[in-house]
Amino acid sequence: MGHDLAYLEDTELIGNFLNGDINSFNRLVLRWQKRLYNFSYRYLTDEEQAKEVVQLALIKAYKNLKKLKNRERFSSWIFQITVNLCKDNLKQNSRKRHTELSDEVIQNEGEHLYSSNGITDRNNPMDILNQQDLGNIIKRTLTRLPEEQRIVIIMKEYEGFKFAEIAEMLNVPINTVKSRMYYGLTQMQKILKKLNIDREVIFNEV
Amino acid sequence: MKCDKKQSELLDYYYDELNEASRKQFELHLAKCEECETVLEELKLTSATLRKWEVPDPKLNMVFVAEKAAWTEKIKDIIHAIFPEKLHPAKSVAYGFAAVFIMFSFTNFEANYDADTGSFGISTSVFGKKTGGANEELLLEQLQLSQNLIDVIVQNRLDEQDMRQRDDFNQLVSAIIMEMDNRDYLVRQDLERVGYSLQAFYEINDRRFEDVKDIVYQDVMLALQTVEIKK
Numbered sequence: 001m002g003h004d005l006a007y008l009e010d011t012e013l014i015g016n017f018l019n020g021d022i023n024s025f026n027r028l029v030l031r032w033q034k035r036l037y038n039f040s041y042r043y044l045t046d047e048e049q050a051k052e053v054v055q056l057a058l059i060k061a062y063k064n065l066k067k068l069k070n071r072e073r074f075s076s077w078i079f080q081i082t083v084n085l086c087k088d089n090l091k092q093n094s095r096k097r098h099t100e101l102s103d104e105v106i107q108n109e110g111e112h113l114y115s116s117n118g119i120t121d122r123n124n125p126m127d128i129l130n131q132q133d134l135g136n137i138i139k140r141t142l143t144r145l146p147e148e149q150r151i152v153i154i155m156k157e158y159e160g161f162k163f164a165e166i167a168e169m170l171n172v173p174i175n176t177v178k179s180r181m182y183y184g185l186t187q188m189q190k191i192l193k194k195l196n197i198d199r200e201v202i203f204n205e206v
Numbered sequence: 207m208k209c210d211k212k213q214s215e216l217l218d219y220y221y222d223e224l225n226e227a228s229r230k231q232f233e234l235h236l237a238k239c240e241e242c243e244t245v246l247e248e249l250k251l252t253s254a255t256l257r258k259w260e261v262p263d264p265k266l267n268m269v270f271v272a273e274k275a276a277w278t279e280k281i282k283d284i285i286h287a288i289f290p291e292k293l294h295p296a297k298s299v300a301y302g303f304a305a306v307f308i309m310f311s312f313t314n315f316e317a318n319y320d321a322d323t324g325s326f327g328i329s330t331s332v333f334g335k336k337t338g339g340a341n342e343e344l345l346l347e348q349l350q351l352s353q354n355l356i357d358v359i360v361q362n363r364l365d366e367q368d369m370r371q372r373d374d375f376n377q378l379v380s381a382i383i384m385e386m387d388n389r390d391y392l393v394r395q396d397l398e399r400v401g402y403s404l405q406a407f408y409e410i411n412d413r414r415f416e417d418v419k420d421i422v423y424q425d426v427m428l429a430l431q432t433v434e435i436k437k
Contacts, residue, residue, distance in 0.1 A: 026269050033266045041261050051264060062270055138259040157256045162223055178214045189252045197255065 011071040018066055025065075029058055035159070036082050042154045043086045045139055053089055057082040079159070080169045083151070090147065134197075141191045149184030152177055212242060220249055 005013065005027040016024035033054055040050035060081050068077055142150055155166045163181070167174040192198075212235075218224045219232050236242050 022270060029268050029270065033268055034264075037264050037266055038261045041264070042259070047262075047264060051266065054266065055268065058268060058270070134255075135259045138256060142256075142259075153256070156221065157253060163217070163221070175214065178217050181217055182213050185249060185252050188256070189248055192252065192255060198251075 010074050014065060014068070014071050014074060025062060028061075032078060033058070036078065039079070039154065039159055040082060040086055042139075042142070042158060043083075043151060044089060045143060049089055049093070053082060053085045056085050060085075076161075076165055076169055079155075079161075083169055137195065137197065141188060141195075144191060145184050145187055149180045149187070152180045153184045153188070156181055212239075216242060216246060216249065220246060220253070 005024060008016070008024070008027070010028060010031070013024040013028050017028070036054045036057060037050055040053045041047065044050050044053065057078065061078055068074065142153070145153070151170070152166060155161050155169070156163070161169070163174050163177050167177045170177065215224070215228070215232055219229065219236075224232060236246065
């Protein structure tokens, strides 16, 4: 569909849409849905919830795009909408999540991660870990972090925003963003060490 | 880490957010400071680990149709969308099909197919008793009608292969209609399905529907006439 639309910049598509061309908006949707979903999924770790959030974010964008003053900033604008919706979603489901994550020591969590991935010999994880296991372990490890650290890590590592952009989207000072990033990564690193996930496992996995 | 400033700089360095001068300066520091070097190595490893987490493809395909609004405005928009001054043929076909859906999603059209003459007509009942309320029921009906309409268009215009595609398309639309019972209009799954079927349909038939745009155009004009008479 609309071959020509594929070559337009986001700003041009926004212009077309505001002039009444719904297909330009659909092109924006095609362009952004996957990225917004990946972000929401990593943050909420639930496929259905993430899809729900993406849909809500896009509907919000559809309704409010005319209020966006600087079209160059569409990327952070749509992400900000998505972040807020993710937060609302977490609040709504907070009771459920709290019980799921009732506090264990990292060590125990480590054992649990291994057993839940069918890994029994934790001294030789290399033989057993495949890409998907590793993905699951990272996912579960990330959910152990405080939410404010987790979101910064996700926005930085997976979405590649600059610290200044993250600060603006989350409405906190840039130094706060950086220290959350730093402590989040340090925590992450400690957990991974407990799990014997080291250089070898990361770079040589089968 | 002892020094907060270094901690912040280290992050900036690793994520390439330092300017040229600061970067060089930091590299000099790095060569001398064992602690920073260790921390940087660990940072790299953690970061590399994180990047091993890939999200499975959700196969999203959302498509938006115009929301309910003043119908006169919408019809103007549709005509504008289908026929801007000069439009690539393939593009106008895409617009045409989008317009069929948009039209059916906000006013009450009725498509009548006359089997004897092989022609079909389209009329509108915007001011009829169906306006307002009962959105769900309306949309179900509208989707059913759009299904019929495309059925007719394809039947009249296309060869066997297109008939098969028409059938696929119809199956998809039927699935939507069946599953839409008792649900709101803007349910994601519905949008996705409409999106899939619409897109699949005109991607498969790229550039082969040139005459369809005339039909859509005539329909819109006819609809406009009907509306004006009722006014």
